[in-house]
Amino acid sequence: MNNHLSDRINNMATSATLAMAAKARELRGQGKDIIGLSLGEPDFNIPDFIKDAAKKAIDENYSSYSPVDGYADLKQAISNKFKRDNGLEYGLNQIVVSTGAKQSLANIAMVMLNDGDEVILPAPYWVSYSDIVKLAGGVPVEVPTSIDTDFKMTPAQLEAAITPKTKMMWFSSPCNPSGSVYSEEELKGLAEVLKKHPNIFVVSDEIYEHINFRGGHVSIAGIEGMYDRTITVNGVSKAFAMTGWRIGYIGGPEWVAKACTKFQGQNTSGANAIAQRATITALEAPVSKIQFMIDEFHKRRDLVLGLLGEIEGFNLNIPEGAFYVFPDISSFFGKTLNGTKINDASDFALYLLEHANVATVTGAAFGNPNCIRISYAASEDELKEAISRIKAVL
Numbered sequence: 001m002n003n004h005l006s007d008r009i010n011n012m013a014t015s016a017t018l019a020m021a022a023k024a025r026e027l028r029g030q031g032k033d034i035i036g037l038s039l040g041e042p043d044f045n046i047p048d049f050i051k052d053a054a055k056k057a058i059d060e061n062y063s064s065y066s067p068v069d070g071y072a073d074l075k076q077a078i079s080n081k082f083k084r085d086n087g088l089e090y091g092l093n094q095i096v097v098s099t100g101a102k103q104s105l106a107n108i109a110m111v112m113l114n115d116g117d118e119v120i121l122p123a124p125y126w127v128s129y130s131d132i133v134k135l136a137g138g139v140p141v142e143v144p145t146s147i148d149t150d151f152k153m154t155p156a157q158l159e160a161a162i163t164p165k166t167k168m169m170w171f172s173s174p175c176n177p178s179g180s181v182y183s184e185e186e187l188k189g190l191a192e193v194l195k196k197h198p199n200i201f202v203v204s205d206e207i208y209e210h211i212n213f214r215g216g217h218v219s220i221a222g223i224e225g226m227y228d229r230t231i232t233v234n235g236v237s238k239a240f241a242m243t244g245w246r247i248g249y250i251g252g253p254e255w256v257a258k259a260c261t262k263f264q265g266q267n268t269s270g271a272n273a274i275a276q277r278a279t280i281t282a283l284e285a286p287v288s289k290i291q292f293m294i295d296e297f298h299k300r301r302d303l304v305l306g307l308l309g310e311i312e313g314f315n316l317n318i319p320e321g322a323f324y325v326f327p328d329i330s331s332f333f334g335k336t337l338n339g340t341k342i343n344d345a346s347d348f349a350l351y352l353l354e355h356a357n358v359a360t361v362t363g364a365a366f367g368n369p370n371c372i373r374i375s376y377a378a379s380e381d382e383l384k385e386a387i388s389r390i391k392a393v394l
């Protein structure tokens with residue numbers, strides 16, 4: 001049947017995070033007691049003040065097509081947020097609202113990349129970057145990092161990865177999946193290298209900016225020389241638990257924003273009107289309103305690190321943000337556990353699913369085949385139970 005499909009889709013990988021979540025759902029449907037730690041999705045409800053704004057928007061009949069690039073007052077709220085939280089000045093003509101940060105990223109790839117353009121991805125990287133880049137004709141160039149450098153790319157590694165075909169570099173900080181947070185010094189180091197290569201643009205995915213346990217999020221666009229060549233991506237899925245409401249946005253050079261609007265106008269039009277109205281309220285609220293979620297994630301991170309640290313063979317960095325741990329479990333490769341040979345991280349994740357009823361995601365999907373990703377966006381009880389099951393089957 002697949003021979004009627006395009007090469008484009010046949011060559012694309014299925015999103016491993018969503019696939020694992022679907023598998024967990026399916027097994028649950030068959031009556032299995034699966035604990036899902038595969039999906040990066042806050043387990044909190046959307047705060048009431050945001051829900052109230054959405055209800056109000058319905059009553060006020062925000063039911064028509066919205067402007068392709070977002071309501072002007074939402075873009076103003078985004079502009080204010082960039083200034084307040086990131087010290088970045090983006091005018092309304094530099095901002096585009098989309099159906100999730102995922103769409104923002106896909107827009108950028110489609111408007112910036114020509115066939116064969118190389119995009120540097122410090123690995124591990126967020127699961128969809130590589131296929132989004134490939135879909136647009138780009139060539140992902142993975143720069144492997146390891147637990148020894150806290151999964152961060154060094155300036156020397158960046159320099160070595162640059163070729164005459166390099167068009168962009170994409171990264172997230174706090175990082176999904178490693179939880180690593182680049183310091184200002186580290187970003188300055190990368191910016192120094194980029195200064196020598198003025199044609200390289202940066203996508204800075206800051207969707208986890210608030211879920212940062214060391215404090216002091218730094219945007220690379222704020223570093224000298226970087227503003228005109230950075231597209232800052234953000235959204236409300238993580239900070240406000242609004243995953244299903246699908247709002248993301250960018251701030252960047254006006255010509256990029258204009259191109260994204262043009263592209264989006266032929267694809268999806270403006271993002272959901274009700275969710276956009278609610279996002280104004282979310283972004284205008286002080287960060288203190290969501291501090292309870294950040295504190296809770298911090299507590300859970302410590303819990304999970306403590307419990308996983310007791311399992312022999314798990315090698316862990318200390319994630320300083322987001323809500324994932326990314327243990328190196330390569331010490332299990334080549335071993336046979338309960339009759340199952342573990343050759344790689346995918347086998348390991350499958351083994352945990354089948355024997356411990358715990359869903360995680362293979363690190364291979366994030367460009368690091370020695371690790372698995374465990375999301376701790378789950379209750380303390382679920383986390384304790386999941387890790388005790390993992391321990392038991394190892």
Ligand code: PMP
Pocket residue numbers: 040099100101102103126172176205207235236237243246247248
């Ligand atoms: N970037 C990163 C690093 C993410 O973890 C996610 C979560 N799915 C996204 C982008 C996309 O977020 P959304 O489309 O829900 O705004």
Ligand code: GLU
Pocket residue numbers: 015017018038039040041102127128176
């Ligand atoms: N960002 C989340 C994750 O990495 C959500 C799933 C997705 O959009 O891929 O699990």
